[in-house]
Structures are given as C-alpha cells and as structure tokens.
Amino acid sequence: MNEDRQAIAAFLEMLAAEAGAARNTLLAYERDLRGASELLGGRLVMAGVDALSGLGAEWMDLKRATVARKSAALRRFYAFLQDEGYRTDDPSTALPRPVSERALPKILDHQAVDALFAELARQKAEISGTGPVRLIALMELLYGSGLRATELVSLPRAAISPDKPFLILKGKGGKERLVPISDRARAAVAEWSAFVPRDSLWLFPSGKSHLSRVRLYQLIKALAANAGIPPERVSPHVLRHAFATHLLEGGADLRALQMLLGHADIATTQIYTHVDSRRLVELVNSRHPLVDVRAKRT
Structure with a gap:
C-alpha cells in the first residue's frame, strides 16, 4: 500500500507540474487511483493483466462513462510508471474500454x-425599470460570446470596455482565453453599466455579491416562456451551444471555435459538428476542388 501511495503521489505531482492539471482533475485522478489500489489490496503498482481484468469485472455495475474515466486514469498511470522505470510492461491493455455514448448538446x-x-x-x-436592460446585456453576452454561466455572472464591473472588442477571461482550470465581444454586446453592456454603482x-x-447562476437560469427560462418557447429547451448552457453551432454553420473554423469556447481538447469541440447533413453535401458540391475541373470539362 505504501508503494502505491508513493507512486500515486509522484504521478499527481507530474500531472500538476508538466500537464498543468487543474485541482479538480487531480482530485478525480487521486480518487480513482486510490479506489483501484484498495480493490487490489494495495498492489496497484505491481498489478498484472489478470488483476486488472478482475478490476474491470468489479466495475461492471457502474455507468459506462464512469468505467471509461477510471480506465483512462489507470492507463495514464501505468504509462507514467513505464516512463519513470517503475515497471517495464503495461498491463492496462486488460482494462475495459466501454464505448461512451455522448449525447449531442441541446441547441436552439x-x-x-x-x-x-x-x-x-x-x-x-x-x-419600465432596469430589468430588461440587464437581461439584454446578459443575453447578448451568452449568445454573442459563448460565455459560461459562471464566467458571465462573475464578470468584474470594468471587464468590458466600450472601445475594446474583446476581453481576457480566466475560465476552467485557470486557463486564460480571448473572448470577442460584439458591437451589440458592448452597446448593451454600456447601457446596463450606467445603472451599476461605480x-x-x-x-x-x-x-453583497454578484448575480447567482440560479437566478440567471430563472431569468432565461422566464424569458423563454414569454417568447413562446418551452422553458426546458432554454438555459445559459443551451445558449452557449447555440453560439457554437451557429458559428460553425456560418463557416467558423473548428480550431478557432475551440479557442472561443475555451476547450482544452479539440475532441470536446467536435461535438458541435452535428450540422445539417444537407449543408455538408452542398459544401462538398460547391467547394471541392474537383468541382472546377468538372465544370471546365462540360
């Protein structure tokens, strides 16, 4: 057990120092690795193929997404053990690889x-009053810039300047990204700022604090109901999805979209490629380089 603890600690230190893993990520890895160590009687470091096959059997009643996460954590752990010379083989091939069914995001x-x-x-x-003015500013930033709910409600008073079409935002994991602010959003924020105490x-x-996420959800759902849209279809996160999907439909580059959304992994952004299949066919027919060749021959 002591050997497992030391190896897990070294692995987490590597993740923090070299990969820049966020605190929540480190805690999740630690929880999964310690749990596996306990199931294996403190012999996680030296576990063989048979032991890991048994571990997979212990996970059979868990959700596929949970099994996938645990397996991924252990595979990365054993790769680290090989790199650091703790062992010469990698038994993680015996771990289950469930195919996760990732739901498509709800969009408008x-x-x-x-x-x-x-x-x-x-x-x-x-x-009358400031309610509609505030709600317009919130909506313009949600749909116009793709901000997360927490990022939006916690914006500092001077975060958005009328003469700067962007802001530097610190999102998940403390990572900074550049967020463009449309002319409409800046105008809406400027109008709302006049009512905010200096x-x-x-x-x-x-x-004594800022607007809560819960209150933001309530405001958005009430707006949807008044607009004749089922409230369950609309939320701050759905508006962020709409921002991404509509940009992609308009021809935005997937890498650019990844930067705008603050996704660490391009695979997360690729879920937005569920655009209309008819549009994809039209895109190929109109933009493929062979189109010009065929046109010249006819």
Missing part, C-alpha cells in the same frame, strides 16, 4: 433565438 435554431431577442425588445419597450466589484451585482 435561429428562429428560436430570434424569438428570444424579439421578446427582449418587447420587454424593453413596454416594461464602486461595485461586479458587472451584474446582487446584494
């Missing part, structure tokens, strides 16, 4: 998004 079509912004315009024209720490203050 352009018609639904138009309905949401039409409802915002109606509220601003008919309802000494406020937050762009969207509420009480």
